Amino acid sequence: MSKMIVVPGLEITPARLVLSTLPDLDYGAWNSATDYKIGDRVTIDRINYEAVVDHTNRNPVTDTATPAAWITVGWINKYRMFNKQIGNTWGIGTFTSNPGAIDLTIRPGKRVNAMGLVGVVATSVRVVVTVPGTAAPLYDKTFPMSKKKGVGWYQFFFGKFARRDNLAILDLPPASNADVRVIxxxxxxxxxxxMLILGWSEVIGTAVYDTSLGRKNYTTVKEEFDGSITMTKHGKxxxxxxxxxxxxxxxxxxxxxLDDLSDTAALYVGSEELDYTIIAGTYEDLSVGLPTYGMGTQNLSVRSLN
Structure with a gap:
């Protein structure tokens, strides 16, 4: 058993993302004089758009003529790890990626003490917390994202590695003017x-061993007349x-x-040591039993958004 932690996410804006090795544009900026063809893509204010008709001078943001000239295709690579939502649509299955490393620095502008990364593909994650003008970091830890399977000397020398997909860091120093660098x-x-979520952690009880896991696959399967099938891959x-x-x-x-988190992304941590109990998403169901002998039980169902 361990403390059940919830971390409401801090919005990561350009003012807070003070440094990143990733480019600001995935595609060229929109230009009113360009003759766009079907399939052309542009970037405006961190959002990517794709042309669905041939046209000139139809702004993806302000144009309301029909048929539509553009469709949104999601946040730019730099911000996909922070933002999934455009209007009422969440981009499930999206992620930020870069060859070799993702290196960024966030200046929260307020006190934070926790961070989570989910859907990670990496060998390690390093987190460094510094105060501008101070040479020595307040915090500097590197977290390996794999470990040997099993125990014993044979596994240590010859065993395969198990990959860790999710990471919760709950001991960040809560300095109000600190920068948080993530590599x-x-x-x-x-x-x-x-997804990366940064914020202030809240304890909402103790997670117990009856916690269960699941996964919903949205891939569609269509059977053809001759018995063959067509599979269209979607997110999970x-x-x-x-x-x-x-x-x-x-x-x-x-x-x-939890009342404030019913329609927004937050980090939920059942146990720091069990990465499969770490999830970034929204809760879909909450039931609370009345306290008996001073103790109450809660069933909290959370579905991922990454």
């Missing part, structure tokens, strides 16, 4: 992050059904915390 390293490949969403025990006086605080 996601994959020296022999491409570094990838599905993870589900964690947390069983939580709370003392009676924790219930109101937990409800207040």
């Amino acid at each position: 996601v390293s994959a020296p022999a490949g491409t570094a990838q992050v599905g 969403r993870r589900l964690v059904n947390y069983q939580i025990v709370m003392e009676g006086d924790e219930i109101s605080n937990a409800l207040h915390t």
Whole structure:
């Protein structure tokens, strides 16, 4: 058993993302004089758009003529790890990636003490917290994203590695004027992050062993007349059904915390040591039992957004 942690996400804006090795544009900026063809793509204000008709001088943001000239194709690579939502649509299965490493620095402008990364493909994640003007870091830790399977000397020397996909860091120093640098390293490949959430952690009880896991696959299968099938790959969403025990006086605080998170992304951590209990998403179902002998139980179902 371990403390059940929720971290509401801080919005990462250009003002807060003070440094990144990733480019500001995935495609060229929109130009009113350009003759765009079907399939051409442009970037405006961190969003990518694709032309669906041949046209000139139809701004992807302000144009309202029909048929539509553009469709949105999601956030730019630099911001996909922070933002999934455009209007009411969430881009499930999107991620930020870069050959070798993703290196960025966030200046929250307020106190934070926790961070989570989910959907990680990397060998390690290094987190460095510094205060501008001070040489020595307040915090500098490197987290390996793989470990040997099993135990014993044979596994240590000859065993295969198990990859860790999710990481929760709950001990960041809560300095109000600090910069948080994150380096996601994959020296022999491409570094990838599905979502990064930074904020202030809240304890909403104790996660217990009845917590269960699931996964929903949205790939479609169509059967043809001759028995062959056509599979169209779509995204997947993870589900964690947390069983939580709370003392009676924790219930109101937990409800207040969760009420604000019903339609927004947050980090949920059942255990730092068990990466499959770490999820970035929204909760879909919440049921709370009345306290008995000072203890109450809570069932919290969270579905991923990465």
